[in-house]
Amino acid sequence: MTDTTTDPIADDTLPVDPAFRDASLPLDERVENLLGQMTLEEKAGLFFQTMITIGEGGTVAGPIPQFGIADSAEMIRDRHMSHFNVFGAASSAAEMAEWHNRIQEVAAGTRLGIPVTLSTDPRHSFSDNPGAAIMAGPFSQWPETLGLAAIGDEELVEKFADIARQEYTAVGIRVALHPQIDLATEPRWARQVATFGEDPDLTSRLGAAYIRGFQGAELGPTPSRR
Structure with a gap:
C-alpha cells in the first residue's frame, strides 16, 4: 500500500x-x-x-x-x-x-x-421525465430519442445532435450524458423513452449519427447503458 x-x-x-x-x-x-x-x-x-x-x-x-x-x-x-x-x-x-x-x-x-x-442529461424533449431527462427550458424541443427512432432518419438525428451541441456549448455545457444506446427490452424500465428502441441495427445506425452530430470540436457525448 x-x-x-x-x-x-x-x-x-x-x-x-x-x-x-x-x-x-x-x-x-x-x-x-x-x-x-x-x-x-x-x-x-x-x-x-x-x-x-x-x-x-x-x-x-x-x-x-x-x-x-x-x-x-x-x-x-x-x-x-x-x-x-x-x-x-x-x-x-x-x-x-x-x-x-x-x-x-x-x-x-x-x-x-x-x-x-x-x-447534462438529455434536455431537448417536450416531456419532463425526472430521473431520465431534464426539462428543455430555454433549449429547442424535439421528439424524445424513441420518437427520433420512430422517424428513423439518420440525417435528421445528426442534424438534431449538431443543433443540440451548439446550444449546449453556447451556455457552457461541455459533456452530454447521452445518447442512451442500451436496447429497450425490459418493459418496466423507466428509461426506455431515452433509447432508440429494441432494434440493435437501428440503434447502431442512429446512435452513430447522434454521436457524429454531437462530436463537433467542442463537446463530447457519453453513450450510455443503464
Missing part, C-alpha cells in the same frame, strides 16, 4: 508554478506540471461528478437539502470538485451562460484555478 501521509493537504497558501497554464508548452508537460502540484484532496475532488443547480437570476446556488445538493461554491472551493451534472434549467440561455461564467469565476479563485466542466 502506498503511503500518502506525506502528501500535502489542501492549502491555498502553497506556492503555484503556473507553467501548466502556458499554452505554448507541450500538453504532456503541462499535465505533469499540474498533477505534480496537486494535493491528495485536490486530486480526490476530480473523481466526483455530482449535481449542481442554477441560482435565481443566474447566481451561484446555495444548498438544496431536499435533493441532497450542497452549496455550489463550497463544492468548488472547499471540496475541490470540478465536474458537475447540471440539475434543472434557467429561464433563458443568457441567464444560464451568466451562471456558467459565475461558477467559473469561483473556480478561478481556487489555488490552481482548475475550471469547472459541466455535463
